[in-house]
Amino acid sequence: MKRNTLLLAALSLVAGARAADLPAMWAERVKCTVAVEYVTQTELERRPTIAYGTVVDSDGTIILPSAAIDLRISPKQLRDFKVYLPGDPEGTPAEYLGRDAFTGWHFVRAGAAVRERLVPVTRFAGPGGPAEVGLADDVWGIGIRNKDEDFTPYILKSHVALLQLLPQRTAISQQEVAGPGLPVFDSAGRFVGIGSSSFGQTFLEFSSSDRGGSPVMLVNIEESSAFLVASEVLPYVGRIPKNPFGRPLAWLGAYGLEPMDREVASFLKLQSQSGAVVSEVLEGSPAEKAGLKAHDIVLGVDGKALPRFKPDRVVVDYIERLIAARLPGDTMTLTVLRGTASLDLKAELAEEPRLVREANRVYFERIGFTAREFVYGDAIARHSKTGDLTGVVAHLVKPNSPADIAGLRPDDWIKEIDGAEVKDIDSALVTLAAIESDLLRKETVFLVRRGSDTAVLRIKLR
Amino acid sequence: MSGGFERLLDSVVRIDVREMNFEDGARRIDASIGSGVILSQDGLILTNAHVAGPKAVEINVTLSNLERVGARLIGWDHWTDLALLRINLDDVKRRGLTFKHADFGDSDKLYVGETVFAVGTPHGLTRTVTRGIISNNNRYFEDTEGVDGYETGNFNTWLQTDAAINPGNSGGPLVTDDGKVVGITSRAYLGANNLGFAIPSVTAKRIVAGLVRDGTITRSYVGIVPKALQDLEGFYDVATNTGVLVDSVEAGSPAAEAGLKAGDILLSVDGKKLDGRFPEELPPIQNMIATEPVGSSLAVTYKRSAREETVSLVTTRLESRMGEEWVSDTWGVGVRKVSRAYARENQLTGDTGVLVIGVQRGFPAEVAGLARGDIITRINDSPVASLDVMRTIDAAYAAKPTPTLLEVQRERRVSLVVLKP
Numbered sequence: 019m020k021r022n023t024l025l026l027a028a029l030s031l032v033a034g035a036r037a038a039d040l041p042a043m044w045a046e047r048v049k050c051t052v053a054v055e056y057v058t059q060t061e062l063e064r065r066p067t068i069a070y071g072t073v074v075d076s077d078g079t080i081i082l083p084s085a086a087i088d089l090r091i092s093p094k095q096l097r098d099f100k101v102y103l104p105g106d107p108e109g110t111p112a113e114y115l116g117r118d119a120f121t122g123w124h125f126v127r128a129g130a131a132v133r134e135r136l137v138p139v140t141r142f143a144g145p146g147g148p149a150e151v152g153l154a155d156d157v158w159g160i161g162i163r164n165k166d167e168d169f170t171p172y173i174l175k176s177h178v179a180l181l182q183l184l185p186q187r188t189a190i191s192q193q194e195v196a197g198p199g200l201p202v203f204d205s206a207g208r209f210v211g212i213g214s215s216s217f218g219q220t221f222l223e224f225s226s227s228d229r230g231g232s233p234v235m236l237v238n239i240e241e242s243s244a245f246l247v248a249s250e251v252l253p254y255v256g257r258i259p260k261n262p263f264g265r266p267l268a269w270l271g272a273y274g275l276e277p278m279d280r281e282v283a284s285f286l287k288l289q290s291q292s293g294a295v296v297s298e299v300l301e302g303s304p305a306e307k308a309g310l311k312a313h314d315i316v317l318g319v320d321g322k323a324l325p326r327f328k329p330d331r332v333v334v335d336y337i338e339r340l341i342a343a344r345l346p347g348d349t350m351t352l353t354v355l356r357g358t359a360s361l362d363l364k365a366e367l368a369e370e371p372r373l374v375r376e377a378n379r380v381y382f383e384r385i386g387f388t389a390r391e392f393v394y395g396d397a398i399a400r401h402s403k404t405g406d407l408t409g410v411v412a413h414l415v416k417p418n419s420p421a422d423i424a425g426l427r428p429d430d431w432i433k434e435i436d437g438a439e440v441k442d443i444d445s446a447l448v449t450l451a452a453i454e455s456d457l458l459r460k461e462t463v464f465l466v467r468r469g470s471d472t473a474v475l476r477i478k479l480r
Numbered sequence: 481m482s483g484g485f486e487r488l489l490d491s492v493v494r495i496d497v498r499e500m501n502f503e504d505g506a507r508r509i510d511a512s513i514g515s516g517v518i519l520s521q522d523g524l525i526l527t528n529a530h531v532a533g534p535k536a537v538e539i540n541v542t543l544s545n546l547e548r549v550g551a552r553l554i555g556w557d558h559w560t561d562l563a564l565l566r567i568n569l570d571d572v573k574r575r576g577l578t579f580k581h582a583d584f585g586d587s588d589k590l591y592v593g594e595t596v597f598a599v600g601t602p603h604g605l606t607r608t609v610t611r612g613i614i615s616n617n618n619r620y621f622e623d624t625e626g627v628d629g630y631e632t633g634n635f636n637t638w639l640q641t642d643a644a645i646n647p648g649n650s651g652g653p654l655v656t657d658d659g660k661v662v663g664i665t666s667r668a669y670l671g672a673n674n675l676g677f678a679i680p681s682v683t684a685k686r687i688v689a690g691l692v693r694d695g696t697i698t699r700s701y702v703g704i705v706p707k708a709l710q711d712l713e714g715f716y717d718v719a720t721n722t723g724v725l726v727d728s729v730e731a732g733s734p735a736a737e738a739g740l741k742a743g744d745i746l747l748s749v750d751g752k753k754l755d756g757r758f759p760e761e762l763p764p765i766q767n768m769i770a771t772e773p774v775g776s777s778l779a780v781t782y783k784r785s786a787r788e789e790t791v792s793l794v795t796t797r798l799e800s801r802m803g804e805e806w807v808s809d810t811w812g813v814g815v816r817k818v819s820r821a822y823a824r825e826n827q828l829t830g831d832t833g834v835l836v837i838g839v840q841r842g843f844p845a846e847v848a849g850l851a852r853g854d855i856i857t858r859i860n861d862s863p864v865a866s867l868d869v870m871r872t873i874d875a876a877y878a879a880k881p882t883p884t885l886l887e888v889q890r891e892r893r894v895s896l897v898v899l900k901p
Contacts, residue, residue, distance in 0.1 A: 273892070274892055274894065276893050276894060276895040276896075277895075278896060279849075279896075279897070281883075281897070281898040281900065282896045282897065284898075285883050285885050285898045286885075295894055295895055295896055296894075297889075297893045297894040298892060298894075312894070313894060315896075400827075401827040436715075437715075437743065437785065461711075461715065465743050469825070469827065470730070470731060470824055470825055470826075471705065471727075471728040471730075472727065472728040472729070472742035473707075473727050473742075474707060474725055474727055476711055476715070
């Protein structure tokens, strides 16, 4: 009986909201959204990108979805951040604060000039914690048009068709309900979630000129039909990174987790248990120190069995989020199956070794390539001992440059320059700068490692 | 036309090969057509390794009188792209068939511009003669997957001709106007005009002798990848036409164990001075080492910086990157044994395992999610050290299907899958 009453109360609230003017609610909530433009500046080009974000506090902090910025790009190459208010062609400079590993969000802060025109989405969180959505609930959200249309905002409406754990609780609506990174609200105007990336619907486009021709299948990347529910968003909006690299980053060092499917679980008499196979245990990592071995199957973390997800592979993200939620120095107990024995291994997480996007790099115009510091991940990728971080990586090779003509390829590991071993990036930069500035020099000879082979490359400079 | 040339025409055969392939995860027979030349009255036929190899299950040759007769493989050598067949002589005798044989000429005496003829079966057009000249008599060309995935060209240079060479010419002879075989036509550039290549007769003669004697060609391996020294003599401070550059030393090879490194300059082997200034000079140097008996101890003198040193290294047997293939009909999966060379090339930790080369739709392997490129490293509790391990378990499964656990490596990721009836 009590339950019925609650239901009735909810219905009347919805009805009340309908009566309230949806366009008016929309107009107020559009102030929670912005378009963010930034430039990726590489050695050879400047490439602008536009993403959409949601304002989360009164300091002008904006969150962008993980896919808004390519993780392989060094934050040092991200330039000229600008924030645009919907419908306004004038941009205001903004600052990139970094990416939070746990949520995957990029944080950007709008310049002081526009802050007072922004409204944090938390203002619409509603009383009593994050608003929940249920099946068939009507929801609406905001989309933003492109720069050539002055980022004009518009409204999208749908209803919740499915709720899934991926591993975060995600609502999937029948149609597109918001731009990726833009907020979704319920009929009462309460914030209920943020549009996810890569959940645009596919559609067929028929050519107008070639009427009998085959249609092209396209994916709508500007709008999403899925959103992370409010309870997966609001508790974490304060996770503003302390630096552009998102350090500190907790690191376990169990490489290549692969989900265990139901057939394998039942073969191993684990019934409905979920798990992940460890492909490799990285050298010197907390996982190695804890005694984890390649081919162990992780079944639980901190005494709790891993939940089952649909599809199976979501369990990998689940474990990675458990790690990302912690700090270096925190512990994590893994319950693993090794052969027929079940073991509990206690790992003390460490700071993640320097990443490729953090690596020092310098472009040498005359030779025609970028020398990049060789980091831990490079050694792993090359099946090499991580104790030996000598040499530098050819990060970029300029087309038709002397380096390109000599056969240098991106990702080549340069071990020797002119017959001398390359100790580290600093000494390599000194050597290369001397070569580059010696205009009388005819050639330089690199010894590079590529896969299982090496090659001697003569780079002709004159 | 010379009498020799007419005789040659009567020694050229069309070769129809049916071979077994496992790349769909099932036994599939593919048919192809090539050419060949009869070398002796006891019915030896020389052709290309990419025409007839160990996968052949049926070989038929069409003689110049258009009679068809069976043949079998004596041996092959993909490194030089040559294979040797023997005609079914009993059948020849019983049916009273006759054929002629051709003789080798000396490919070393060919001059650029000399007229040559290619005889063969292009696109199935039996006994087609095309004419051209020797365009180059010392062409360097090697390919790690050139003969159906097998390596080729490391130990010989090639004759280049503008005589029209088309698919089906493969294995046919390249001859001078007296009908002497100076080469075996092997390949042509697709999309180019009149750029054909043939294995020189000096190489072919040696390979034929080896295949007749042993059925196979055994070579020595040291694990050095050489590179031409041209333009680098100044950098390495060596006289022109001296030595060959070590571009790469293969991990775990005799050269690696002897301490040789990339960037070393090999000066001599067993006192024989080396000259690898140009790429064309590399195959003879490789061949010199390869023709040493397996297990030979070679005295290798090399230069590193200003220092010269001599080390001794013991050769091992050269192996191909391609392992033996097999198909499990019960699971619907075609596999190839991981070879040591393949493991090294792909930086695998060892040569345990079989590479999946094909899966059949709807069969247990495909249903469990296996795909081309996966490496099966363990089945139930047994590491897959050989194809026999898999054959044994497969036979037990075929007799009594029970769920079977496979450990699979995909790139560097390890996953478990269960095969079920």
